[in-house]
Amino acid sequence: MKIDFREYSPNQRIAIIAASELVGYKSCFVGIGIPSDAACLAKLSVEPELNLIYESGAIGALPLSKSYSTGSPSIAHGADMITDSLSVFSDLQAGRIDVGLLSAAQIDIFGNLNSTVIGDYDDPKIRMVGSGGAHDIACLIPNLIILMPHDPRRFVDSVDFATSPGSGRDIKKIRDQLNLAEGPSILITDKAKFIMSDEGWLLHSILDNFTFAEATEGLPWSLKPPITGPIETDPAIISALEQINY
C-alpha cells in the first residue's frame, strides 16, 4: 500500500517501517521507547507470532499503555512469563532471541552507538545514562535493527564513545574472530532505511513522499541515491497504529 508518510509523526514513521522489518521473527529483545512501540505494532499487525522480550525478564508482553521503565506495570501486566534478567541475557548470549531493536543518542557510519557521554569520557559535556543492556544486545543479537529519529546532531562521523559496537569491514572481522553476532544490519530513520555494508551505511530506500535531499539532510556521511524505491507498507500496520497511540 502506498501511504502518505507525512500524515504521521516521526516516531510513528519509524515504528511503521520497523514493524515491516520484524516479519518472520519469533522473538524480539526490546527496550523502552520507539523500539517497544515498533515491536508492539508488528505483534498487533503483521507478525502475531512475535514474542516481545524485555531485559527486566518479561516475555510475551504487549504494553498498550505508556511504559517508562522496562520493569513498568504495563510491561508486567499481561505478560506470558516473568523470569529474571539473568535468564533473558543468557538466552540472548546463547543466540536464542532472533532480533533486537536499539536506539541511542549518537550513531556513526559503522553503526557504533553512543549512550554514555557527549564529549570526552573523563570530562564530558553531557554525562548520559550508560549502556544498560545496549552493549550486550549489540554484541550478541543475531539480527540488529537501529531506530533513530532524523536529528542531524545525532548522526556523526565517529561517536564520542562506542557504547554499543557497530559493524562494517573492520569491526566485522573482529566480531567473527570473537564469535560475536554480526552487529547492526538495518538503520531506520523517520525518512529512510539504510543497510550495512563493508563501507558502512548505504541508503536503501526513502519513505514515500520524502526526497533524497530530506532523507540525507544534515547527515555527515556521503550517501549515494537509494538502492530501491519506497518499501511497500502492509495496511494492517497502519490500522494497528491507533492501538499504540499513547
Added chain:
Amino acid sequence: MIDKTSTSQDAIRNNVNAGDTIFIGGFGHLIPFHLSHELIRQKILDLTICRSGADILFDQLIASEIVKKVIFGYVGNPTVGLSHSFSRAYKKKSVEIEEWTNQSIIMRLHAARMGVSFIPSKILQIGDKPSNIDYLKQIKCPYTDQKFSAIPSLKPDIAIIHAQLADKYGNIQMWGIDGDTIEGALASDKIIVSVEKIISNSKIKESPEKTVIPSHRVSNIIELPWGAYPSYVSGHYSRDDNHYIEYDTISRDEDKLSSYLKNWVHDARNIEAYKKLIGNTKIKELEQGLCGVKNEN
C-alpha cells in the same frame, strides 16, 4: 526460629557499616526507597552502591553525599531523562565509578552467588571500554580456544531489597518483575528486606514456591507498606510515573532537590509520615492502577 522483625532504624544501624558495598534491589518494580532512605537519615558514609539498572533512588543517595563509589550498568530516570545528581557528581569527580553494562553486572552478581571468582562472557570485548574497568581481563577457553571476557564476581556486603510478603523468620515471598533483585540479594553476605506485609509462617507454607529467599539468609525484616513508592509493588500499588517526571525538574536544581530530600527523606522518618506525603487520593488511585490491588494481571 528467631524473630527477625525490626525497624528501619535498627536494621540499618545494626547491619550497615560506613564503607560497605550495598546492593540495592528493584528493577522498575520493588525499589526499596523508604528503607534505603534510612542510610541517608543515619548519614552512613563512604558507601559503594551497586546494581544493573538504577533509577532515582541512586540519584537521591548520590545527592545526599553518602556515596563514595557507584558500580552500575545504567543510571537514569527511565524514559524521562538523566540522573542529574549522578551527572553533577560525575563531572565534579566527587564519586568514583565503575561503569559496566546491565548483563555484566548481573553476571558479576551471579558469579558471587555461585561462589566463583569470574564467569566467561562474549560481551565487553569490542566497543569502547571505560578506563575504570580496565582491569577486566580476556581469557581463552581451555577446550575451544575461544576468547571471552572474564567477568569478575561482585560480592556486596549487604543487600537492601523490598518484597511483597515475609514471615517474621525472614522467608521472603516476591512475584512480578525481579530483574536482578534476587540474584543481587543472594550474592550478598547479608540481606535486609522491607515488605508490604508480614504474614504467618503457615501462610508461607501454603505456597512455598513463592518464597525466593529462605530465612537463614535474611538478617532483618521490616514491615513497610508503601515503602517502594514511587516505584510499584505487584498486587499492591502501581507506579507513580508523575512523581518520576516531577523529580526530573526538581533534581535539575540543587536547592529544589534539597527541599525535596528534606520532605521525602529527612522528615519522613517513619512509613506513616511517608504515606501521609503520598496522600490518600494518590494511594487510592495507585491501588486501582495497573498491577495494583485489583488489577494485578
